[in-house]
Amino acid sequence: MRKIAVALSKGGVGKTTTAVNLAAGLADAGRRVLLVDLDTQDQAARMLGVDPAAGIAELVAGDLPADDALFPAREKLTLLAGGSSLAGLKRIISRKDFGGERTVSDALTPLDDRFDYVVIDTAPGWDTLAINALFYVDEILTPVALEVLAVQGLLDFARNVQSIQRYHDRLTLRYVLPTFMDRRVKKSGEILAQLEESFGDRVCAPIRYNVRLSEAPGYGQTIFEYAPRSSGAEDYAALTERILYHE
Amino acid sequence: MRKIAVALSKGGVGKTTTAVNLAAGLADAGRRVLLVDLDTQDQAARMLGVDPAAGIAELVAGDLPADDALFPAREKLTLLAGGSSLAGLKRIISRKDFGGERTVSDALTPLDDRFDYVVIDTAPGWDTLAINALFYVDEILTPVALEVLAVQGLLDFARNVQSIQRYHDRLTLRYVLPTFMDRRVKKSGEILAQLEESFGDRVCAPIRYNVRLSEAPGYGQTIFEYAPRSSGAEDYAALTERILYHE
Numbered sequence: 145m146r147k148i149a150v151a152l153s154k155g156g157v158g159k160t161t162t163a164v165n166l167a168a169g170l171a172d173a174g175r176r177v178l179l180v181d182l183d184t185q186d187q188a189a190r191m192l193g194v195d196p197a198a199g200i201a202e203l204v205a206g207d208l209p210a211d212d213a214l215f216p217a218r219e220k221l222t223l224l225a226g227g228s229s230l231a232g233l234k235r236i237i238s239r240k241d242f243g244g245e246r247t248v249s250d251a252l253t254p255l256d257d258r259f260d261y262v263v264i265d266t267a268p269g270w271d272t273l274a275i276n277a278l279f280y281v282d283e284i285l286t287p288v289a290l291e292v293l294a295v296q297g298l299l300d301f302a303r304n305v306q307s308i309q310r311y312h313d314r315l316t317l318r319y320v321l322p323t324f325m326d327r328r329v330k331k332s333g334e335i336l337a338q339l340e341e342s343f344g345d346r347v348c349a350p351i352r353y354n355v356r357l358s359e360a361p362g363y364g365q366t367i368f369e370y371a372p373r374s375s376g377a378e379d380y381a382a383l384t385e386r387i388l389y390h391e
Numbered sequence: 392m393r394k395i396a397v398a399l400s401k402g403g404v405g406k407t408t409t410a411v412n413l414a415a416g417l418a419d420a421g422r423r424v425l426l427v428d429l430d431t432q433d434q435a436a437r438m439l440g441v442d443p444a445a446g447i448a449e450l451v452a453g454d455l456p457a458d459d460a461l462f463p464a465r466e467k468l469t470l471l472a473g474g475s476s477l478a479g480l481k482r483i484i485s486r487k488d489f490g491g492e493r494t495v496s497d498a499l500t501p502l503d504d505r506f507d508y509v510v511i512d513t514a515p516g517w518d519t520l521a522i523n524a525l526f527y528v529d530e531i532l533t534p535v536a537l538e539v540l541a542v543q544g545l546l547d548f549a550r551n552v553q554s555i556q557r558y559h560d561r562l563t564l565r566y567v568l569p570t571f572m573d574r575r576v577k578k579s580g581e582i583l584a585q586l587e588e589s590f591g592d593r594v595c596a597p598i599r600y601n602v603r604l605s606e607a608p609g610y611g612q613t614i615f616e617y618a619p620r621s622s623g624a625e626d627y628a629a630l631t632e633r634i635l636y637h638e
């Protein structure tokens with residue numbers, strides 16, 4: 145059972161796009177996948193074109209048994225949705241005197257034997273839910289736009305992760321995924337080289353800028369359903385292969 | 392004295408790029424401007440190429456008098472920086488039993504007579520600091536990338552703002568600024584038309600996709616300093632004119 149958080153505090157780098165399309169790619173390859181949305185924006189459900197009545201906040205609060213919170217979004221792809229009720233979950237966690245960082249882990253661990261992969265989409269920023277995700281997973285996949293501000297954000301984020309590793313030593317920033325790669329832009333290539341220098345073989349083959357990726361959410365479809373022959377589908381299939389390779 | 396928050400919960404839509412370049416544009420026009428960074432990412436300081444030792448968190452906590460927390464970043468442009476110490480500020484606010492939402496307002500109001508404009512850069516997400524900003528300002532400027540997920544984020548955000556207006560009736564979502572406009576992409580034009588239909592004359596002239604805007608932060612310069620003849624400089628000069636027009 146592999147647990148992967150898709151996380152970077154910098155906003156708009158392709159976290160949700162990556163979490164949803166990777167989860168779909170792994171499910172298409174026959175793995176049993178749980179996609180957890182820890183963002184109040186609730187965009188994973190929108191990208192999949194589904195509208196679950198409940199999700200992770202209701203599961204953690206004990207309002208619902210797991211079977212009612214889990215939503216079958218696609219064959220072999222189950223969604224535990226996010227949404228505005230997560231704000232309440234954040235308050236519950238911040239009022240705990242100890243162990244608040246393990247709240248999500250305590251709620252998800254009983255589901256471990258049902259899935260081969262758990263993929264978690266996190267919100268931008270460094271908030272209590274993102275920290276909760278990092279105490280639950282073993283692997284982090286960080287999408288990073290090939291832009292100066294995003295790379296600076298990555299260096300800050302890697303430092304923050306180190307402070308968590310002191311309390312959770314299995315956690316590793318395993319994959320750095322360059323996104324919005326645009327060969328027309330000289331800077332893209334330069335920044336990619338910088339990433340490879342700092343993060344070595346953790347750097348995955350980049351996801352190219354592909355307008356189909358920004359259109360698919362409007363139809364509630366994954367990139368594989370919306371534009372199976374697009375560069376976006378190709379690049380996310382390659383990412384899926386890379387993740388499966390390490391099984 | 393005008394107080395403007397640059398805000399949208401969706402990440403990566405151009406909030407910091409807009410806050411910094413608008414603040415610089417207003418300062419170049421001779422106004423006394425305070426730029427406040429309410430994001431733990433601390434990117435406003437990086438974009439201006441400065442490294443203040445303290446900022447808004449130290450001001451609110453009472454550790455420093457205003458004169459030591461305010462940083463002269465450019466002529467007529469003063470910065471009150473953000474950074475990781477804001478996480479402590481969030482904790483202070485969430486432990487208050489009442490009035491937490493006015494913490495930033497209480498700290499900034501004594502500075503009102505020193506400035507003509509206060510521009511606040513907010514973090515992605517809907518957190519206690521973003522809410523604090525909305526209780527302080529009268530006007531919201533919302534940058535929104537011309538993409539499906541960002542526009543959905545805007546509709547959610549506008550709903551959240553309404554719940555604050557019940558307690559702060561002068562607050563108005565005054566400007567909607569389309570960003571990343573790329574005439575090569577058919578979708579851009581379609582989404583722009585949708586925005587104009589929903590938000591009418593609040594929609595500003597769009598900021599075009601311009602690689603110079605993503606390069607300037609690497610040199611610690613505003614777009615007016617880095618590439619004064621670029622489309623990015625033109626578009627942010629036009630935005631500045633629009634804001635000044637309403638004085």
Ligand SMILES: Nc1ncnc2c1ncn2[C@@H]1O[C@H](COP(=O)(O)OP(=O)(O)OP(=O)(O)O)[C@@H](O)[C@H]1O
Binds near residue numbers: 158268323352538
């Ligand atoms: N490779 C790509 N090519 C083109 N558009 C993309 C690509 N990846 C993502 N997008 C689009 O860019 C925007 C940002 O992506 P996304 O929402 O996945 O980022 P995020 O990191 O999850 O944002 P947030 O910080 O708000 O959670 C979306 O509109 C998405 O459709």
Ligand SMILES: Nc1ncnc2c1ncn2[C@@H]1O[C@H](COP(=O)(O)OP(=O)(O)OP(=O)(O)O)[C@@H](O)[C@H]1O
Binds near residue numbers: 268
């Ligand atoms: N019009 C534009 N053309 C090209 N690049 C842009 C444009 N506006 C912003 N950028 C770049 O896009 C990225 C996102 O912009 P920015 O960081 O300002 O967004 P943000 O909303 O502040 O993000 P966050 O949600 O993380 O705070 C940055 O790398 C920035 O340099």
Ligand SMILES: [Mg+2]
Binds near residue numbers: 183266
């Ligand atoms: Mg997201």
Ligand SMILES: [Mg+2]
Binds near residue numbers: 407408430434
């Ligand atoms: Mg920002």
